[in-house]
Amino acid sequence: MPAATSNTSYFDSIHEHATPELAKDIAQDQQRLEEIAARIKQLRSEAVERIAARGKDRAGTLQQSLQRDVELNELAQRLRQLDLVGPYACLGYMQFAQTGERLYIGRAGLSDAQGKQLMVDWRTPAAEPFFAATHEESYGLSMRRRYRWLRQRISDYWDEVFDSSQLQSHTRLDDHSSFLASLGSKRSPKMQDVLSTIQSDQDAIIRSSSRGALVVDGGPGTGKTVVALHRAAYLLYADQRLRSQGGKVLVVSPHEAYSSYVSDILPNLGEDDVLIATLSNIVSIGQDLPAEQDPEVQRIKSSAAMLSALKKAVEVFEEPPATEVVLDIGEFQATATAQLWRDAVGMIDSETPHNEARIQLREALVDLLLPQLAGSNAPEPQLRADAARSSALGALLNEYWPILDPLNLLKALYSTPALLRYSGSELTDDQIEKLLSAPRPVAWTTSDIPLIDYSRYLIGDQDSETSHRDEQSRILAERNRWTNVIDDLMASADDKEDLASQLMHHDLQERLLSHSLESPLAKESFDGPFSHVVVDEAQDLTDAQWAMIQRRCPSGSLTIVGDRAQAVDGFSTSWEQRLASIGIHDISISRLRVNYRSTAQIMEAAAAQILPEMPEANVPQSLRANGAPVRYAHPSHLKKILDQWLAENNEGTAAVIGLPGFPASERVSVLTPEHAKGLEFDLVLVCQPENFGQTRRGAVRRYVAMTRATAQLVILAEQ
Numbered sequence: 001m002p003a004a005t006s007n008t009s010y011f012d013s014i015h016e017h018a019t020p021e022l023a024k025d026i027a028q029d030q031q032r033l034e035e036i037a038a039r040i041k042q043l044r045s046e047a048v049e050r051i052a053a054r055g056k057d058r059a060g061t062l063q064q065s066l067q068r069d070v071e072l073n074e075l076a077q078r079l080r081q082l083d084l085v086g087p088y089a090c091l092g093y094m095q096f097a098q099t100g101e102r103l104y105i106g107r108a109g110l111s112d113a114q115g116k117q118l119m120v121d122w123r124t125p126a127a128e129p130f131f132a133a134t135h136e137e138s139y140g141l142s143m144r145r146r147y148r149w150l151r152q153r154i155s156d157y158w159d160e161v162f163d164s165s166q167l168q169s170h171t172r173l174d175d176h177s178s179f180l181a182s183l184g185s186k187r188s189p190k191m192q193d194v195l196s197t198i199q200s201d202q203d204a205i206i207r208s209s210s211r212g213a214l215v216v217d218g219g220p221g222t223g224k225t226v227v228a229l230h231r232a233a234y235l236l237y238a239d240q241r242l243r244s245q246g247g248k249v250l251v252v253s254p255h256e257a258y259s260s261y262v263s264d265i266l267p268n269l270g271e272d273d274v275l276i277a278t279l280s281n282i283v284s285i286g287q288d289l290p291a292e293q294d295p296e297v298q299r300i301k302s303s304a305a306m307l308s309a310l311k312k313a314v315e316v317f318e319e320p321p322a323t324e325v326v327l328d329i330g331e332f333q334a335t336a337t338a339q340l341w342r343d344a345v346g347m348i349d350s351e352t353p354h355n356e357a358r359i360q361l362r363e364a365l366v367d368l369l370l371p372q373l374a375g376s377n378a379p380e381p382q383l384r385a386d387a388a389r390s391s392a393l394g395a396l397l398n399e400y401w402p403i404l405d406p407l408n409l410l411k412a413l414y415s416t417p418a419l420l421r422y423s424g425s426e427l428t429d430d431q432i433e434k435l436l437s438a439p440r441p442v443a444w445t446t447s448d449i450p451l452i453d454y455s456r457y458l459i460g461d462q463d464s465e466t467s468h469r470d471e472q473s474r475i476l477a478e479r480n481r482w483t484n485v486i487d488d489l490m491a492s493a494d495d496k497e498d499l500a501s502q503l504m505h506h507d508l509q510e511r512l513l514s515h516s517l518e519s520p521l522a523k524e525s526f527d528g529p530f531s532h533v534v535v536d537e538a539q540d541l542t543d544a545q546w547a548m549i550q551r552r553c554p555s556g557s558l559t560i561v562g563d564r565a566q567a568v569d570g571f572s573t574s575w576e577q578r579l580a581s582i583g584i585h586d587i588s589i590s591r592l593r594v595n596y597r598s599t600a601q602i603m604e605a606a607a608a609q610i611l612p613e614m615p616e617a618n619v620p621q622s623l624r625a626n627g628a629p630v631r632y633a634h635p636s637h638l639k640k641i642l643d644q645w646l647a648e649n650n651e652g653t654a655a656v657i658g659l660p661g662f663p664a665s666e667r668v669s670v671l672t673p674e675h676a677k678g679l680e681f682d683l684v685l686v687c688q689p690e691n692f693g694q695t696r697r698g699a700v701r702r703y704v705a706m707t708r709a710t711a712q713l714v715i716l717a718e719q
């Protein structure tokens with residue numbers, strides 16, 4: 001038997017007490033894990049050596065240095081993948097009933113130097129039974145073993161036996177204890193990695209098609225977020241449709257703390273290109289915006305009617321001239337009529353933002369005015385250039401299609417009665433008066449985010465004419481540079497046909513060209529389009545916020561994660577009705593019903609809050625029944641209870657919810673119920689929940705706050 005290494009030493013400890021069958025089984029297991037670890041180590045050192053050697057290559061032809069750069073890039077990527085996967089490479093194995101063969105499942109596929117398969121990638125169809133098998137449908141498996149990793153070591157394993165003939169040789173026969181133990185372990189500021197214990201119902205959602213919108217509905221702690229993030233990684237790897245659309249994925253996060261909490265999950269799954277952003281990050285106006293204080297103003301700004309008002313306000317600045325305008329172009333005169341203007345506008349691509357459309361409009365006007373300059377002796381290109389640059393045409397555009405500033409237009413809409421009354425035809429008179437009566441000067445709030453975003457979408461970049469010119473010259477220069485590079489390559493190559501086919505068929509040229517043409521900001525751009533968007537806490541999104549997301553996902557491929565019972569502002573319809581109201585019709589709904597987070601005692605207390613207000617709430621069943629009782633105490637005991645818990649637990653996290661001024665620390669978060677959404681803590685102290693409100697809104701806030709606890713819940717109330 002190979003010597004034990006650090007990440008398999010757990011098996012040594014159970015080896016001592018094992019039956020002969022179990023000892024043989026463990027030895028086989030241990031050997032495969034050693035082979036995997038050794039192979040990763042070998043591949044890693046080969047990659048490092050190759051990088052060191054290729055990095056020193058300076059001399060050579062242009063072709064050689066080009067290939068060297070491509071190779072270095074690929075090696076660096078390979079190394080990064082090995083480092084990501086390495087410490088927790090193997091998730092477990094499944095054994096087939098008929099052949100007795102074991103197939104090991106990993107975060108990535110791996111073969112040894114002779115080509116023997118050591119483990120298969122979790123996202124491949126071959127790996128599916130590992131996640132999908134249940135006692136009802138075993139997929140031909142006799143058993144499955146899942147490892148539990150802790151600090152880069154296997155700390156435990158969990159066996160499930162599907163074939164009764166195997167019962168004698170396993171110590172942990174369908175014993176959920178290892179799995180349950182992992183659910184009860186102490187939390188850290190980062191969401192834990194649970195790939196190896198993904199359950200069959202979760203797996204079915206992860207692997208379902210990317211077509212249309214998939215709603216993942218479930219109560220608190222049912223693994224909706226886990227499923228959505230694993231689904232993003234799965235689709236990026238396995239879904240041809242998604243990859244053919246560019247494979248850009250966006251995860252819309254409800255708040256910054258959530259973004260940070262889940263930020264390790266996708267990199268641990270080998271995906272570090274997925275963008276996670278709040279709606280504020282997407283708009284980014286360089287400051288943290290306060291929430292809108294007036295609920296009525298908040299409602300108006302969240303409505304589709306407000307988006308229509310904004311669109312109409314932009315159109316006010318696109319009206320044709322009422323009378324003919326005579327333009328002096330060089331020594332000639334040309335007349336722009338309202339009809340000529342309309343014809344020119346008809347030549348613009350209707351999706352182009354206002355400021356960028358000015359570039360197209362200028363060209364279209366020149367096209368239509370050109371016949372009126374027929375008497376000129378100048379060649380046509382010269383005539384066109386003169387007309388396009390003429391100050392008369394510039395003045396015409398400035399008057400009837402001025403360059404707009406997206407933020408100023410929105411401010412103007414809020415504060416100019418005539419503009420708001422004209423544009424806001426879908427708003428009621430009361431709503432218009434409400435907006436006009438808001439304090440001046442306009443101070444942005446979070447409710448303005450979707451409107452700012454829409455205004456930017458409609459209007460585009462203020463400097464678009466200059467940027468357009470700069471971008472054109474950049475692309476031209478880049479193309480020339482690469483044409484020269486490729487010409488040089490062709491000139492220096494011995495076998496031209498071979499090189500030409502390399503350039504044409506090997507994707508070298510394409511990759512280099514497209515990389516070099518990518519704007520430096522493109523990777524971080526939140527403008528999309530994205531081929532798939534994951535939306536968490538989707539029950540809270542307003543119409544205007546949905547519009548922001550839909551614009552970024554023209555394919556309509558969405559994973560929508562939510563729980564109607566956690567909607568603070570109410571969610572009285574079904575998912576189908578809600579999504580249909582914003583134009584999403586291609587929907588399928590999957591439900592999750594088991595709570596992996598909170599003990600039964602915590603869920604019972606939380607259910608008592610929500611069910612009287614919302615009897616149809618999807619309250620999930622807790623998997624862990626043996627928890628501590630919920631504790632009730634006077635608010636004055638908060639500090640004492642917290643200090644005692646910190647002294648007794650040197651690991652784990654706590655949250656104080658509902659007492660904003662309380663001092664936070666490394667292990668103690670201080671949150672409102674809204675900002676606690678999506679998060680979880682070992683200990684949750686809910687402060688004065690009676691102040692959260694008496695209506696349904698209050699019940700939802702209490703429910704959200706209480707269901708953040710994994711192990712201990714303390715309610716601090718006056719009575």
Ligand SMILES: Nc1ncnc2c1ncn2[C@@H]1O[C@H](COP(=O)(O)OP(=O)(O)OP(=O)(O)O)[C@@H](O)[C@H]1O
Pocket residue numbers: 183191192194197198199202218219220221222223224225226227563596597677678679680707
């Ligand atoms: N298959 C699983 N194996 C182990 N742990 C799991 C599994 N599924 C979910 N969990 C754990 O359950 C907890 C809750 O998961 P998650 O945050 O995804 O739930 P959620 O449905 O999004 O909850 P909420 O609606 O309250 O935000 C997390 O600690 C997660 O790691």
